[in-house]
Amino acid sequence: MHHLLLFNIIDQIRALGWGGAFTLLRNGIVLGSLYSLIALGYTMVYGILKLLNFAHGDVFMIGTFMGYGVLIAFGGALAPTIPFIPLILLMFAVSMAGSGVVGVGIERFAYRPLRNAPRIAPLISALGVAFFLENSAQLLTNSAHELYNGYALGGKNGNFGPLLNPVFTIDQVPVTVIMVIVVLTAIALMAALVLIVYRTKLGKAMRATSFDREAASMMGIDTDRVISMTFFIGSVLAGAAGVMYGLYIGDAYFFIGFLFGLKAFTAAVVGGIGSLPGAMLGGVLIGVVEAFATGYAGGQWSEIVVFGILILFLLVRPTGLLGSPAIQKV
């Protein structure tokens, strides 16, 4: 069995050639950009509250539906009532703002009352919120796959829409408009995040609160507000990722947050939980590994490989690639 798999993989690598390898790399980077955006939310919340916010993947899912709601409100992909670019911008704006508000609400009602409880309590609360969001979305959408219709967004009669036009090709492998949008938007949002965290008063207060919450409050920092803002920013990133997932993959479904969120969480752990550059690196890494596992070993292997890596890191290097070892505070 093992031998067979190995031979199959080698055959696959030969069969796909350089073009195939590049296709997989391309897919991995695009998918990984989405993982990175979501992983940032996990890692920021962990950094400031030492909480694994398991509801975060479902905030991403809610964001996907919010973008879809805007799309439908303006006529849907095939007959939009407003021009294409403003429509997409509006989808981003509504989903980002809406997800941000959802994130703040989750913190306010599910985590803040447990601020001084043992760490297991908010963790259980997080799982509860995740189920609540998933099941609510399931009820509201009747378990339907709502199609963004990414393949035809703006296209008709079997023609590809503008999002699928190639921007350039490498070795006959096209890189489409939506792929470029995903990667560039992710980079821009991450750059904005780094600027906020390292250059603004709020960002500095976030770092101070993350390092020592009581000391931060002794400086007059309203740490509850800082924590709220951390959830807001993380959820805004997840909302953006949600719209891009819809545009790129094509659909919105109540269950996507679970698996996609777990993979983004894996990315945060691999990069080093609590580390912003770690989440960015980990996301792209997990995306690329998943793409190659799918391409060479088969789709049934992709999750085995990704979560195998999660277990491996938790066992061997729990601080991840860029995380610093936990320093015991005196």
Added chain:
Amino acid sequence: MTDVDGEQDAGNGAAPEPLLRLDAVDTFYGPIHILQGLNLEVGAGELVCLLGGNASGKSTTLKTVLGIVRPRNGSVSFEGEDITSRSTSYRIGKGMAIVPENRRLFGPMTVLENLEMGAYLHGGGAKEDFDRVYTLFPLLHERRKQLAGTMSGGEQQMVAMGRALMAKPKLLLMDEPSMGLAPILVERSFEIIKQVHESGVAMLVVEQNANVSLSIADRGYVLSTGRLVLEGPAAELREHEDLRKAYLGR
């Protein structure tokens, strides 16, 4: 000097309102009664030290003053205003600042960023605030780009002092400034405290090191298991029999 249990004038009406007043404060951690009917005052520009051994309630007193811990009974007032139910940030905005126990610097942030956090409620620090702190501690200007966590204990003490002074406090709270410092640095540290006090800042200094703190203080209180056992002018406390036995080791 008065023994607290003894008679005490119940507030001579003519006296000016002190900067800080704790009136019959009871503080609890869960079921545990920490501060028991604590009365304490700090006048404007006064340097007051609060002495006591481990678990005597010294740090809890500071946390109560700052609003991190809320008293169950009694009141806290600042400049005559009852602030018992006010938030920590409100109090800091009103003119308090603290140098916490073990300094509690933001280790992964630069010296400059630590100072900015001190002035968080004052827009992150005006140029004259930085100038004032850099004049007192020229080293901090030199090292402003260094991460605070990589500095020595004495240097960190300067950052912690500078950070608190960035808030332009009327009342500076100091929690065990001598803790974890080499004896020579303790002396240096108290020289700085004296210098800051002489610039007009009132201070409430919590210490186990009674000798050095009484040498610079105007007045002192002695706390034992949450109750005041002694209070009075520093010079008199230094000569007090019980205190000498308990804290001065002579």
